[in-house]
Amino acid sequence: MTENVTEWRLTMQYLLNERQARKVDDVTISKIGIPSMVLMERAALSVASAVEKYLRKTYASADKAMKKARIIAVCGSGNNGADAVAAARILHERGYAADVFVMRKTGSDEFNAQLGIAKASGVKIFNKVRLTEYNIIIDGLFGIGISRNIEGRYEQVVTQINASDAWVLSVDIPSGINASDGRIMGTAVKANKTVTFGCVKIGSVLYPGAEYSGKVKVEDIGFAGAALNAVRNKAFTYSVEDLERIPKRKAYSNKGTYGRVLVIAGSFSMGGAASLAALSAYRNGAGLVKVFTHENQRVAVQKNIPEAIVETYRDVETQEDLESRLKKELEWATCVIIGPGLAKTQIAVCMTRYILMNSSVTTIVDADALNIIAEDKELKNLLACRNTEEADFILTPHIGEMARLAGTSVASIQGRLIQTAVSFASRYKVICVLKDARTIVADSKKTVYINTSGNSGMATGGSGDVLTGVIAGMSVSGLNAYEAACMGVFLHGLGGDYAASRRGEHGMKAGDIIDGITNLMAAAQNRK
Numbered sequence: 001m002t003e004n005v006t007e008w009r010l011t012m013q014y015l016l017n018e019r020q021a022r023k024v025d026d027v028t029i030s031k032i033g034i035p036s037m038v039l040m041e042r043a044a045l046s047v048a049s050a051v052e053k054y055l056r057k058t059y060a061s062a063d064k065a066m067k068k069a070r071i072i073a074v075c076g077s078g079n080n081g082a083d084a085v086a087a088a089r090i091l092h093e094r095g096y097a098a099d100v101f102v103m104r105k106t107g108s109d110e111f112n113a114q115l116g117i118a119k120a121s122g123v124k125i126f127n128k129v130r131l132t133e134y135n136i137i138i139d140g141l142f143g144i145g146i147s148r149n150i151e152g153r154y155e156q157v158v159t160q161i162n163a164s165d166a167w168v169l170s171v172d173i174p175s176g177i178n179a180s181d182g183r184i185m186g187t188a189v190k191a192n193k194t195v196t197f198g199c200v201k202i203g204s205v206l207y208p209g210a211e212y213s214g215k216v217k218v219e220d221i222g223f224a225g226a227a228l229n230a231v232r233n234k235a236f237t238y239s240v241e242d243l244e245r246i247p248k249r250k251a252y253s254n255k256g257t258y259g260r261v262l263v264i265a266g267s268f269s270m271g272g273a274a275s276l277a278a279l280s281a282y283r284n285g286a287g288l289v290k291v292f293t294h295e296n297q298r299v300a301v302q303k304n305i306p307e308a309i310v311e312t313y314r315d316v317e318t319q320e321d322l323e324s325r326l327k328k329e330l331e332w333a334t335c336v337i338i339g340p341g342l343a344k345t346q347i348a349v350c351m352t353r354y355i356l357m358n359s360s361v362t363t364i365v366d367a368d369a370l371n372i373i374a375e376d377k378e379l380k381n382l383l384a385c386r387n388t389e390e391a392d393f394i395l396t397p398h399i400g401e402m403a404r405l406a407g408t409s410v411a412s413i414q415g416r417l418i419q420t421a422v423s424f425a426s427r428y429k430v431i432c433v434l435k436d437a438r439t440i441v442a443d444s445k446k447t448v449y450i451n452t453s454g455n456s457g458m459a460t461g462g463s464g465d466v467l468t469g470v471i472a473g474m475s476v477s478g479l480n481a482y483e484a485a486c487m488g489v490f491l492h493g494l495g496g497d498y499a500a501s502r503r504g505e506h507g508m509k510a511g512d513i514i515d516g517i518t519n520l521m522a523a524a525q526n527r528k
């Protein structure tokens with residue numbers, strides 16, 4: 001069931017930036033001793049096979065594919081270009097009409113060598129070409145080595161590639177996409193497919209690079225395992241198989257076994273957020289959920305979730321009373337959510353401060369609680385000076401909230417998602433879930449998870465409230481706080497994909513994400 005709801009494009013877990021990908025190349029070549037040309041031959045074979053596979057599928061028969069194909073490899077003068085030259089030569093050897101277009105006649109050692117081999121094999125090599133004459137373009141202008149914006153003649157070529165009707169396969173990463181952050185370096189090739197080597201590059205996962213990459217296929221070209229191990233702080237992502245990491249429920253258990261989630265949420269005029277967070281926690285494995293909300297919301301929450309315990313606060317509560325009640329609730333809880341629909345009243349500020357200072361369990365801080373912290377220097381200090389041995393704090397800002405927390409602009413965070421999440425997590429010693437089309441989860445040790453599930457239909461009211469409940473559910477199910485945050489984000493996205501497959505991205509609403517998760521987890525369990 002789950003295979004149908006998300007198009008799983010990534011088959012390997014690690015995601016590398018430019019520096020890390022280069023290190024894998026270097027260690028494999030210089031320390032292990034596998035020659036660069038051997039790796040390149042395998043890379044080129046995988047590109048050639050991807051082209052052939054596409055042609056055979058498109059033209060239904062191998063003969064017709066051979067007759068119809070007009071292939072051009074568009075090559076820069078680095079090793080990405082060398083890969084493309086070699087791929088064209090392999091296709092030529094297999095009998096296809098495959099030409100090479102070079103921007104320069106000489107380049108890296110491997111490029112020069114590949115050009116020599118291609119010439120000797122009878123491949124036609126041009127330095128001027130009409131791309132409209134071809135129906136397949138192999139894009140080998142730049143790979144991970146792009147170091148400045150694309151301009152001049154290179155820019156014209158990229159424009160021509162993007163204007164052509166041909167099917168475009170990018171080698172390693174679309175030319176013009178920054179491998180480390182997905183930025184467009186002036187302009188970039190829009191690929192139908194990207195064949196990448198060893199590991200997916202972060203630039204093909206983050207936007208806008210993800211949109212330019214088309215379908216991403218990872219090929220094992222024989223990089224040494226030791227080379228991958230030598231790379232530190234590798235980012236990673238989950239795929240459906242990783243759902244196995246969620247601890248199984250014990251046969252011999254009771255509602256106390258699965259933890260007690262305290263949801264401090266809702267205010268005079270906002271109640272829905274509390275219900276969504278609480279329902280989501282229940283649906284994701286919590287044993288008991290208690291909602292601590294404004295008295296106005298009691299009836300609604302009880303009606304929405306009869307299973308929840310409800311405690312309420314009043315606007316006139318004294319600080320002393322409120323704190324003594326929260327003290328009792330904290331003694332009860334094994335996980336806390338604070339923030340959804342909380343508003344920024346004095347009482348909300350008081351509750352946020354108390355939880356920051358006193359929670360000794362995993363605490364998920366969201367929405368208004370984040371805005372309250374952003375506006376209060378003292379609270380920021382409290383957060384930074386917490387005894388981190390005591391409790392893990394998971395902060396779940398979207399980009400706007402992060403801009404307020406970090407005192408910067410939304411624009412400066414976009415394009416620096418990973419750095420922003422990592423530096424915030426390190427500074428405040430928290431787990432930072434920076435929510436965007438590709439949510440990043442970073443901890444203070446610079447571990448980076450990049451989420452690849454989910455869709456634009458999830459940018460809808462209440463989606464964040466649901467996420468807090470999923471993370472809480474994962475936490476009380478037995479995952480440590482960082483894993484709970486990553487798995488929560490992943491599952492939330494999967495639930496969103498399921499919802500979109502039923503309701504459409506346009507029509508889905510936050511509650512559908514909870515139903516989506518419930519359905520897909522049930523289906524996964526039934527399959528066993």
Ligand SMILES: NC(=O)C1=CN([C@@H]2O[C@H](COP(=O)(O)OP(=O)(O)OC[C@H]3O[C@@H](n4cnc5c(N)ncnc54)[C@H](O)[C@@H]3O)[C@@H](O)[C@H]2O)[C@@H](O)CC1
Pocket residue numbers: 025029035036037039040043076077078079080081083108141142143144145146147148149150151154171172173197
């Ligand atoms: N043996 C290896 O090292 C392997 C390398 N591989 C391929 O090699 C690629 C990396 O190769 P390189 O490091 O040579 O880098 P690239 O081929 O990505 O590009 C580097 C070249 O482009 C030039 N350049 C950069 N930005 C430019 C711009 N904006 N305008 C004009 N010129 C620009 C540089 O001066 C350099 O000559 C990978 O992406 C992958 O495709 C693979 O074949 C796997 C094995």
Ligand SMILES: [K+]
Pocket residue numbers: 080139140141142143170171172173174175
């Ligand atoms: K490329």
